[in-house]
Amino acid sequence: MTTRSTELLRVVHHRPGVTRADAARLLGVGTGAATELVTKLSRANLLVQAPATPSGARGRPTTVLLPHPEGPLVLAVAIYHEAWRIDVVELGGTTTASRTGRHATTDWVAVRTAVAAAIDELRTRYGPRARAIGISVPGTVSRTFRLDASGLHWHDVDLTELWPTADVFVAGNDATLAATAESSRGAAAGASLALHVRVEGGLGGAMVENGRPVIGARGAAGEFGHMPFGDPAIRCPCGAHGCWSSVVDGGALARLLGDRPPRDPITYARRVIATARAALPATAAAAASGPGPAAGDAEAALAAVQVVGAALGRGIAGLVNGLDADLVTVGGLGADLLATVPDAIHAAYHDGLMTIHRDAPPPVLPATLGDDDGPVAGAAEEAWSALFPRLA
Known part of the structure; x- marks a missing residue:
């Protein structure tokens, strides 16, 4: 396949339904060359052409490019x-x-x-x-x-x-x-240097530069959860002490609440975060009038979630200071924390930023794409x- 054929497939992949004229413009080729490429890819069962939605404007109807129904x-x-x-x-x-x-x-x-x-x-x-x-x-x-x-x-x-x-x-x-997905189809689309932080059973992430993740010499770049932003007294399963993930995951919430280490830390963390929401001013009245956790349980959960949220915010500040990102997206349990205790996260984030970042701090946004x-x-x-x- 020619380079331009590959480029055209990439255009259709990222913009399915693109018109043939727009595809030609994006590739920097003339209409004749674009028609030749489309014909070649159609014969290979890779693309099909379909009539564009009528616009009411005069002129020759245009066509849009779509994946072939029997394609790869x-x-x-x-x-x-x-x-x-x-x-x-x-x-x-x-x-x-x-x-x-x-x-x-x-x-x-x-x-x-x-x-x-x-x-x-x-x-x-x-x-x-x-x-x-x-x-x-x-x-x-x-x-x-x-x-x-x-x-x-x-x-x-x-x-x-x-x-x-x-x-x-x-x-x-x-x-x-x-x-990678957030940078191509989500909240970080268009950012030249984006950071993504994902909290699940642990904490990981990536730096994405111009749409491509930095993976490192051994494929281990982005193990942000193993940076020493946590409690040095806590030993991580990775073998290090003081890992950041140990103070923001389900295990951290269990320690703060005096519970045993959870068998399913993700399920446990979601349950604690949901309980914490019952103590928020916007939901406390509704929780008091219906079934739900006891007030003491909700308040204790909220206090624990705020501590974990602050730990998340401080770590994000450290990453921004070191990597100078355009923006930060937060996924997994991190998005749940951001929705529940945004003030705790943002306060710790701003307190941890260098002065040069404080006037226009990179935004911290929930990931557009869901946990799964x-x-x-x-x-x-x-x-x-x-x-x-x-x-x-």
């Missing part, structure tokens, strides 16, 4: 701390099918077996149209696709076992891929990026 597909896999999801994604980002499941165990063999079976079923259903796979996981991924997820005790896991014969195989950390959507969308984007040059 990618499988986007997201493995979370407590569940997994597989989306079948066409050119343009539309999901045509999805499979989900939960894993009550942290035994990798059991998780791998369930996910691989679902992948095999989808490959059988779609046949040769399934051309690539992208995988999001809650840990560090090496350049040889070996996973280390300390929070789940998965070490040196070979991710290629999920589809050993895949021609196009990509994989990455869930927070990094969520950051960001990583799987990012996995799809990475798979499509790797597949484009191979399409014929």
Whole structure:
């Protein structure tokens, strides 16, 4: 495939329904060359042309470019701390099918077996149209696709076992891929340097420069949760002391409330955050008149959530001071914290900023893509990026 053919596919992927005239303008080619490219890609079952919605203006009707209904597909896999999801994604980002499941165990063999079976079923259903796979996981991924997820005790896991014969195989950390998705289709679209912070069972993130994540020499860039912004007395499963993630996750809330370490820290954290909302001024009256947590429980939960929110805000300030981002997006439990205790987060964030950032601090925004959507969308984007040059 020519470079311009690949560029045209990228244009349609990011702007499905783009007119042929606009596509030609974006590529910097004439209408004749654009028509030739579209014809070539249509014959290869990659694109189709359709009439544009009538505008009422005079002149020759234009056409729009759309994915071919029999065109290639990618499988986007997201493995979370407590569940997994597989989306079948066409050119343009539309999901045509999805499979989900939960894993009550942290035994990798059991998780791998369930996910691989679902992948095999989808490959059988779609046949040769399934051309690539992208995988999001809650840990560090090496350049040889070996996973280390300390929070789940998965070490040196070979991710290629999920589809050993895949021609196009990509994989990455869930927070990094969520950051990629936010920069391409979410709240950070258009930012030249965006930071994404994702809180789930731990804390991760990524720096995305001009749409591409910085992954580091070993694929471990963005492990923000293991920066020493936390309590030095707390030892992290990664082996270090004082990790930032240890003061913002479900385990941190449990310590503040005097509870045992939660078996499912994400579920536990969401329950505490929901309880904390009952103590907020806007919801306290409604909670008092109906079923809900006791006032003391809600107030204790709110106090714990405020402490964790402040720890999140301080850490974000440290990242902005060091990396000079345009904006920060916050996903996962971080978005729930931002919605519940924004004052605690923003106060700590502003207090931690260098003077040069305080007049116009980079905004801290909730991620547009949902908790489950960001990583799987990012996995799809990475798979499509790797597949484009191979399409014929």
